[in-house]
Amino acid sequence: MKGASTGTAVSLRGLRKAYQRGVPAVDGVDLEVAPGSLVALLGPSGCGKTTTLKMVAGLLDPDEGDVRFDDRSIIGLAAEKRPVAMVFQKPLLFPHMTVGQNVGFGLRVRRTAKAAIAARVAEMLELVRLPDLAHRKVGQLSGGQEQRVALARALVTDPAVLLLDEPLSQLDAALRIEMRDLVAGVQRELGVTTLFVTHDQDEAVALADKVALVLDGRVVQHAEPRVFYERPASVAVARFFGGRNAVPGRVAGGRFTGGGLDVAVPTGTPPGDGTLVVRQESLALVERPAPDVVPVRVIAARYLGTAMTVTVELADTTRLELTAPPATAVAVGAPAHLHLPPEACTIVPT
Amino acid sequence: MSGIRRSVGLGLLVVAILVPFVPLALTAVSSGWRYPALVPQTFTGRGVALVFDPDGEVLAALLTSFTIAVTVAVVAALVGLCGGRALGLHRFRGRRLVQFLLLAPVLVPGFAVTFGLQVFFIRYGLADTVPGVVLVHLVPTIPYVTLVLGATFASFDVSYEEQARVLGAGPVRTFVSVTLPAIRPGLCVAALFAFLISWSEYVLTLLIGGGTIRTLPLLLFSYIGSADLTEAASVSLVFALPPLVLVVAASRYLTGAQSGVVGLGRL
Numbered sequence: 001m002k003g004a005s006t007g008t009a010v011s012l013r014g015l016r017k018a019y020q021r022g023v024p025a026v027d028g029v030d031l032e033v034a035p036g037s038l039v040a041l042l043g044p045s046g047c048g049k050t051t052t053l054k055m056v057a058g059l060l061d062p063d064e065g066d067v068r069f070d071d072r073s074i075i076g077l078a079a080e081k082r083p084v085a086m087v088f089q090k091p092l093l094f095p096h097m098t099v100g101q102n103v104g105f106g107l108r109v110r111r112t113a114k115a116a117i118a119a120r121v122a123e124m125l126e127l128v129r130l131p132d133l134a135h136r137k138v139g140q141l142s143g144g145q146e147q148r149v150a151l152a153r154a155l156v157t158d159p160a161v162l163l164l165d166e167p168l169s170q171l172d173a174a175l176r177i178e179m180r181d182l183v184a185g186v187q188r189e190l191g192v193t194t195l196f197v198t199h200d201q202d203e204a205v206a207l208a209d210k211v212a213l214v215l216d217g218r219v220v221q222h223a224e225p226r227v228f229y230e231r232p233a234s235v236a237v238a239r240f241f242g243g244r245n246a247v248p249g250r251v252a253g254g255r256f257t258g259g260g261l262d263v264a265v266p267t268g269t270p271p272g273d274g275t276l277v278v279r280q281e282s283l284a285l286v287e288r289p290a291p292d293v294v295p296v297r298v299i300a301a302r303y304l305g306t307a308m309t310v311t312v313e314l315a316d317t318t319r320l321e322l323t324a325p326p327a328t329a330v331a332v333g334a335p336a337h338l339h340l341p342p343e344a345c346t347i348v349p350t
Numbered sequence: 351m352s353g354i355r356r357s358v359g360l361g362l363l364v365v366a367i368l369v370p371f372v373p374l375a376l377t378a379v380s381s382g383w384r385y386p387a388l389v390p391q392t393f394t395g396r397g398v399a400l401v402f403d404p405d406g407e408v409l410a411a412l413l414t415s416f417t418i419a420v421t422v423a424v425v426a427a428l429v430g431l432c433g434g435r436a437l438g439l440h441r442f443r444g445r446r447l448v449q450f451l452l453l454a455p456v457l458v459p460g461f462a463v464t465f466g467l468q469v470f471f472i473r474y475g476l477a478d479t480v481p482g483v484v485l486v487h488l489v490p491t492i493p494y495v496t497l498v499l500g501a502t503f504a505s506f507d508v509s510y511e512e513q514a515r516v517l518g519a520g521p522v523r524t525f526v527s528v529t530l531p532a533i534r535p536g537l538c539v540a541a542l543f544a545f546l547i548s549w550s551e552y553v554l555t556l557l558i559g560g561g562t563i564r565t566l567p568l569l570l571f572s573y574i575g576s577a578d579l580t581e582a583a584s585v586s587l588v589f590a591l592p593p594l595v596l597v598v599a600a601s602r603y604l605t606g607a608q609s610g611v612v613g614l615g616r617l
Contacts, residue, residue, distance in 0.1 A: 057516050079515040086516040092509055096531040105527075106517040157518060 007036030007193045008069050008083070008160035010056070015065035017051050025051045027217030029065070033210075036191040038184070039222075040198055040208035044240075048217040049197045053163050056195060058082045069160060080109075085154035086163040089170060091146035093138045099125070099149050100134030106157040124152035127186060144175045151183065155190065162187070162194040168203065180207055201228075201241055213237055229279060234348050238277045244321040245283075247276040247314075248350055256347055259318030261294060264342045274347040282344035283322035285310065285330070286337045296320070296338045301330040312338055371590070377583035397584030407569060408585055414480070415549060415565040416592070421484050422548035426491040427499075427541040433492070434499025434540075439508055449500075452493045460490060464557045471558050478562040486558040487551055491544040498543060502536025535604050542600050546593055 010033040017026040026048040033039045041049040054060040056067055058079030066073050074082055085106070093102050101108075103124055104117045112120075125131050128148040133141075141149065147167055154162060164183070168176045184207050187194050198204050204211045205225040212222040221233040232238035235246045249258015251274045256263045258276065286293055296312035299319065308324045320338070324330070377383065378397040380390030401408045436442075437449060455463050464486060468477070476482030510532065514524040530537075552567040559565070566589045573582040 054512075057512075059512050059515065078520070079512075080518045080520050082516075084516060086513070088509055088513060090507075090509065092507070092513040094510065094514075094528055094531075105514070105519070109517065109519040109523055109527075153517065163516075 007034075007191050009033065009035045009071070010161055010193055010195070011066075011068040011071070012052070012056070013066045013068070015052060015055055015067070016063045017048075017055060017060060018063060024048075024217050026055070026062070029214070029217070029219055031212055031219055031222060033193055033195065035070075036193055037209040038187050038194040038196060038207060040196045040204035040211045041214055042198055042201060042204040042211050042240075043214035045199055047214045049214045050165055052214070053086070053165050053195060053197050056161070057084050057086045057163055059086075083160035084163055085157060085159035085161075086165065087147070087150050087154045087167045089166045091143075091150040093141075093146055093149055093153075095138055097138065098134065099130075099136045099138060099141070102138065102149060103134070103153045103156055105153060110157065120156055121152075124156045125149075127155065127189075128152045128182065143171055144179060147171065147179060148182070151186065155186070155192070159192065162192045164194065164196045166197055166199065169198070169200070176203070183207065213240060215240070230344075231346050232277055232348065235275055235277060238279075238346075238348070243277060244280045245276075245278050247278075247318055247320070249274065249276060251347055256345070260315030261318075261340070263292075263340065263345055265345070265347050269347050273350045275350045277346045277348055278320075278340065278344055280309070280321045280323045282341060283320065284339045285312075285322070285324060285328065286339045289337055290339070292341055293337045293339050296336055298330055298332050298334055298336050301332055312336065367594075371587070374583050374586055374590075377579050378587055379580075381580060394580060397580045400581055401584050401588055407564065408588060411564050411566045411569040412588060414563060415567075418480060418484055418487065418555075418563075418565060419545045419548040422487040422491055423541040423545040425484070426488055426495040426544040427537060429488070429492050430495030430499045430540055430544075431537070433496040434501075435503050437496065437500035438503025438506065449497070452496055454493075455489045456493050460551075461553050461557075463489060464554050468557055477558055478560040480563055483555055483559045483563050483565075486554045487548040489554070490551070491547050494543045494547065495540040498540040499533070499536055502533045502540075506532050538600055538604060542596065545596065549593055 010031075012029050012031040012033075015026055015029040016024060018024045029048070029052050031039070031041075041052060043049045051060060055062045058074070058077060058081075062075070066075055068074070069083065093099075094105065097105070100118075100121050103121045107117045107120060121134055122131070125133055128151050130145060130148055130152070133145070133149075138146070138149075147170075150167070167183070168179050171179060180203060183196075196204070196207060198207075205228075208225060210222060211225050211228060212219045213228065214220070215236055221228065221237050223231075228237060228241045229243075232241065232243065238246065247259040247261060249256055249261070251265055251269050251271045253271075254265060254267065254269075256265050256269075256274065256276050261276065263276065289295070294314065296314055298310060299313050300311040302309045303326060306326060308326050308328055308330070310322050310324050310328070310330055311319055312322065313319050322338070330336075376390055379393050379395070381394035381396065382392040383390035400406060403409065433452075437445065467486065467489070471477045471482050471486070476485060506529070510528050511524050514528040515521075519527060550567060551565075552571065555563060555565050555568060559568070561568070566585070570582070570585050570589050573585045576582070
């Protein structure tokens with residue numbers, strides 16, 4: 001990440017936006033983006049992530065809050081005056097222009113000299129691995145090519161901040177992964193601070209330096225991707241990342257009790273009501289009783305080819321799910337032993 | 351096979367449009383054409399001379415008509431751009447009502463509308479003036495133009511404008527470089543409509559122009575009333591040809607540009 005010294009820091013502070021009175025789409029978003037890093041704004045559709053992006057771009061005015069680039073507020077600056085570029089879900093290539101004219105659009109509106117535009121357009125098309133396409137008509141491109149041209153067009157003006165609004169969501173799966181690598185490569189090469197909106201957690205995790213999970217108009221957790229699996233901030237976060245297990249209970253004297261479990265918790269866990277969250281991948285069935293092993297009964301097992309999903313029941317009928325190797329022999333209805341490593345457990349507020 | 355069929359069909363269509371002009375053109379240059387002769391027996395340059403008389407009323411009326419129709423087309427297109435954009439892009443309360451009210455001046459006979467308006471034109475000194483006639487021609491044209499452009503904007507994706515803005519284009523540049531090329535076919539069709547409505551308007555011109563503003567339709571009616579077929583036919587040709595040329599030119603220009611046709615189809 002060479003951009004650490006050259007990129008622009010982006011700071012969103014208390015951003016709010018309501019389209020209808022009293023129904024906030026964005027409800028107090030705070031986010032600090034390190035210079036040159038790629039942050040994914042992840043969330044289900046309608047959670048306010050695109051609205052947030054449009055407020056950074058200047059396409060929407062926030063009702064409240066501030067957007068700062070390198071600690072200078074850009075609120076009140078028109079979209080065309082902001083040092084940002086945005087790629088939308090659809091490529092939105094101007095149909096009456098060639099590929100080259102599309103890519104050069106941002107430079108033409110800035111009255112750059114023709115020769116300089118041509119050189120820069122060629123450079124950008126090279127960057128997105130579409131050289132020699134400058135004279136092609138827009139209608140002759142494939143979906144992946146269109147989105148690459150859109151990326152080149154956004155980068156041509158050397159923006160301080162790049163905004164990507166689900167640019168890969170309309171591509172088919174194989175192409176999406178290829179484009180994901182391209183975007184990551186280009187972003188690291190240029191070191192441009194990037195905000196990437198997506199509803200696809202795999203995409204966010206694979207692409208981003210940090211992920212900001214947005215639920216109901218707020219950033220509920222902002223951290224490195226692995227933290228969302230290992231230390232989710234809430235049951236909702238764990239659920240969004242596919243976590244299946246949440247056991248309500250109490251924390252007292254450094255131990256969590258609930259659902260028939262009694263687990264040591266990390267020091268510093270606040271006492272009182274809490275919910276234990278543990279990933280299904282962290283659980284395992286073992287042969288015999290041992291430390292951190294609890295007795296359970298197998299309720300169901302589903303074979304999924306590459307893995308097996310096993311549902312077990314604790315003493316008080318609380319159910320847990322675990323992912324086991326596909327060859328595991330499981331007797332449905334029989335008692336079993338569940339290994340529950342305390343370090344894999346997180347206590348979140350109930 | 352279908353290519354041939356299409357050519358034949360197209361040919362028949364052209365014949366159907368052009369054939370009525372043949373007797374008109376012949377009448378315009380004939381001085382005697384009596385039953386049962388198939389073609390005129392005697393010819394005259396009287397009609398041509400009338401039309402091309404540099405100080406004559408035909409050229410003057412042609413100029414007046416052209417000035418008014420072009421002004422009406424431009425003004426109606428500008429108004430329609432704003433109204434059509436609002437109707438096509440935004441879902442607001444009372445949108446259907448606005449659409450209906452827009453059609454009101456078209457549904458109510460122009461005569462009735464203008465009788466009501468005439469008082470105001472007289473009061474504000476607009477009666478018997480070219481601006482007055484332009485203004486009254488806007489009454490039936492703006493609804494059409496607005497509805498056509500509304501349909502055009504409905505199939506326009508505003509995200510293109512947002513895309514242009516974030517690439518650094520200001521509002522004017524965005525409109526000229528991105529929006530205008532996208533809506534151009536619809537805009538041309540709308541302006542053409544306005545031109546044609548204004549060009550052939552009779553009642554409104556007569557009521558507000560009061561006979562002082564003599565456009566081609568007014569002149570044509572007086573010639574038809576005079577029973578001189580040669581002159582009437584000559585003026586008719588002057589009246590009928592410009593719209594025909596314009597429509598042909600516009601359809602050539604718009605060929606391949608689908609959205610104008612789509613826009614019309616959506617009406």
